[in-house]
Amino acid sequence: MSSDPWGRVDETGTVYVRTADGEKVVGSWQAGSPEEALAYFERKYEGLVVEIGLLEKRVKTTDLSAKDALAAVEHLREQVDAHHAVGDLDALRGRLDKLVELVEKRREERKAQRAKQSDEARGAKEALVAEAEELAQSDQWRAAGERLRALVDTWKGLPRLDRKSDDELWHRFSHARSAFSKRRKQHFAQLDAQREEARQTKERLVAEAEALSNSTDWGPTAARYRDLMAEWKAAGRAQREHEDDLWNRFRGAQDVFFAARSSVFAERDAEQAENLKLKEELAEEAEKLLPIRDLKAARAAFRSVNERWEAIGHVPRDARPRVEGRMHAVERAIQEAEEAEWRRTNPEARARAEGLTGQLQAAVDKLRSQVEQARAQGNNAKVDKLEKELEGRQALLDQALKGLQEFGG
Template sequence: MSSDPWGRVDETGTVYVRTADGEQVVGSWQAGSPDEALAYFERKYEGLVVEIGLLEKRVKTTDLSAKDAQTAIDHIRSQVDAHHAVGDLAALKVRLDKLVETVDARREERKVQRAKQSDEARHSKEALVVEAEELAQSDQWRAAGERLRSLVDTWKGLPRLDRKSDDELWHRFSHARSAFSKRRKAHFASLDAQREDARKTKEKLVAEAESLSASSDWGPTAARYRELMADWKAAGRAQREHEDDLWNRFRGAQDVFFAARGSVFAERDAEQSENLKLKEELAEEAEKLVPVQELKAARAAFRSINERWEAIGHVPRDARPKVEGRMHAVERALQESEEAEWRRTNPEARARAEGLTGQLQAAVDKLQGQIETARSAGNTSKADKLQRELDGRQALLEQALKGLQEFGG
């Protein structure tokens, strides 16, 4: 018979292990000596020790799930409980119990962690839903569309919640994306319709612009082109593939017209500049008639100058007032000379002037006599009053005499 502190082998080859509950049969050994039997079952014990040590390390240092850890513990415990090894089986049970406590603690930690992650994921997904619902009302189609796609990627990277909560939030999130897509689709459909209307309108504008390009009715046609340009701007943009081509045709038609008009106007401006030189020479010739010396000759000379003036034609618009003003000044001087000559030679006017002068002279003579009488009588007050009246009459008489001199008398 052979034994050690934890087991023994009896004379029949039966191997026992000592436990707190007494000896337990480990197995039967018939193939060799009792010492070999104990050594065999002691090695099985050492194997259990190693296996428990490895499991303890895995639980502490890896992400071994609580379920897998418990399965491994149960497997080892079944071997310990079956007493298939010789050694301190109670110590192994203690280590297995502590390992169960560690696994349970890890399970609770992971449960708390999962709850925290789930709560964070819920808040994150709710925030994504809120932002998506706000973006669903946006008119910033490109930026909002890109942001919604980014939100989908963010959503996919978040943990799933419980099925009901996750489905409800996803429904709201998906509905917001669908609402935005529907609004964007409707917007661009409307925009396409507007651009098609703009294309049709601009086709008509281009056709009219091209039909006017050969016109030589410069003023009305230029005005019509301005109206067409205003209509073009009001029509809005056509589709991109049509807009540039339509604009090039529209602008090209205008360029043809305005180039032709510019050429004609350039010739006209050159002609009018030459006309201006000629009229300035005539204005200088007319100005030599002033002051008027011989009215009849001056009038004949002015008529000759004016006839040549009318035959010349137009001058540049901005120069017209000045050069015409010079001719008008000469014409006014001739008119004033005519009026002065008429007044000088009018018999009726001369007679009226002579009559007025005679009346004023008589009044002056009378007043002078009355003043002398009043002063002789010592009536100074009356004499002073008559003197003031005499002063007024004499002033009138001087004016009348000047007027009479205009008649040559």
């Protein structure tokens, strides 16, 4: 019989291992000496020691899931409980028990961490929803629209909550965005409707002004023209593509009438000369408003100048284009400042400008490639033709880029 501190082999070849519960049969060994039998089962014990050590390291240093870790522990425990090894099996069981405790501790830590992350994500998403709902009531169309798009990107970067909570918060978030888009669309639709109404009103005023242009009923007709001018100013601005043409026709009709009246009342030349002097002073006062820095103040100041201008009366016919041109230049500068302000708040127009610029850039790039290809082929006639077309497209692109700069992009 042969033995060591943890096992022995009896005369029949049966191998035993010593445990806290007494000896347990490990197996039977018939081939070889008892020492070889003990050495064989001791190596199996060392194998279990190595496997348990590796599992301990994985649990401590990797993100092995609790489920997989416990399954591995159970597998090793079955091997230890099978008593097919000679060594301190009770110590191995103790290590496996501690490993189970560590896995459970890690499981609770991860659970707490997930709960904390979920609470943080919920707080972040609730804050996004609150801001989106506040922005939904904003009239700062461009800034609020850009901020809402940024909030969407932030939302996408946050972890999902439980399905019910996440869906409820997303519904509120999405509803706020939709409400803002609807209000913005209504705003610009209303603005377009107002400009169309102004165009129709000014078309009517132009038609009446042109019908009156040949009248010789000087007093009543001049008074009516003043009324028409007041109505014109009250009508607001039409679409930009119509405003200048309507204004030129309106002023042209008045010019015809007042030119005829001036020829009849030649004796008023002296008075008109004085009027010219006064209007030149007003034009100079108006020109001091340029360049426009404070649109509101400039508009109010120009209105004051214009009211005094209208009260002065007519000037000599040959001087009228020059002096009125000075005033009109200031008025146009104010109108252009208003247009610039409007364009800066018009995301739809910017999108159209960007789309056009992209199309023109693609066309220019394609033509450049075709020119290089034709040049490489030695086709000079085709090169000349393509370069002329390229020059035209490039000019359109430059103009479109210049227009896009007006949006501040």
